Amino acid sequence: MTLIEVDNLTKRFGRLTAIHDVSFQVGDGERIGLFGPNGAGKTTVLRILATLSTPTSGRVFIDGRELTRDRAAVRQQIGVLSHETMLYDGLTARENLQLHARIHHIDIDRCDRVLELVGLRSDGERDPSTFSHGMRKRLSLARALLHEPAVLLLDEPYSGLDRRSMVDFDQILDAVGVGTVIMVTHDFKRGFDFCDRALILDAGTVSRDVSLRSLTSPSAFINQYQTAIGLEDN
Incomplete structure (x- = not known):
């Protein structure tokens, strides 16, 4: 198809x-x-x-x-992961996803499930400005996946x-x-x-x-x- x-x-x-x-x-x-x-x-x-x-x-x-x-x-x-993170510093990681969920009319509970999927659930209350580059990219991926795009x-x-982060990234994509x-x-x-x-x-x-x-x-x-x-x- x-x-x-x-x-x-x-x-x-x-x-x-x-x-x-x-x-x-x-x-x-x-x-x-x-x-x-x-x-x-x-x-x-x-x-x-x-x-x-x-x-x-x-x-x-x-x-x-x-x-x-x-x-x-x-x-x-569609879900998009671009060079721009599309994240809002000043909001927590969880709040970033919750904002996106409201825009797409998504069940707010899905935010924690996707944070878990990308390995960031324990960091949900942190501001993305404190994240490493790899963590910000994973949060951006979570945002792209939140509405379960085709x-x-x-x-x-x-x-x-x-290299470790690359392997983690591929494993997340396979798991999704x-x-x-x-x-x-x-x-x-x-x-x-x-x-x-x-x-x-x-x-x-x-x-x-x-x-x-x-x-x-x-x-x-x-x-x-x-x-x-x-x-x-x-």
Whole structure:
């Protein structure tokens, strides 16, 4: 079943074309990685899917709803973890989630369950400003998961995390059971381990669509691709 359909998506900023005629489909339960060099258009695609940016042309359907026409309904279907934490310092971790719960008309009791899920229940009365980077990211993930979205959008989720925190993050995602994920990451190895497919973007277009489970040697593919675009091995 196709859950997400992206059809000829284009985004221009003045004379600059960030993405051009990007098309792809995502099946229910698929984990997709968006890879490519800086400026390839990865984050632009993700921001449009997250309803944070409006496309110049093209259409996006999420669970049969057209993004620009049914923006409010689409937002109920997606959870977003971006570079911005979307947390309010001055509120406790629990109060941050409770505020989000009220916006989405969610049972307030779910806040403690999600805090438990991300390993922060004992820190619920703390201000996020006192958290480590990894803890803030986990709280942001809790916020994204609170309304049980059908689709999770992750923008550089491993950025700034140490190896232990990266493992914890992946374990949380596996425990949550959010089946459909679109991830932007520069961490090729971890992204390839997590995702089912890789969409390789270059100069604003999809240059390759690779089934990662069909690769006999993912590490060889990573090395070959990074060499081709002039990136050092991660």
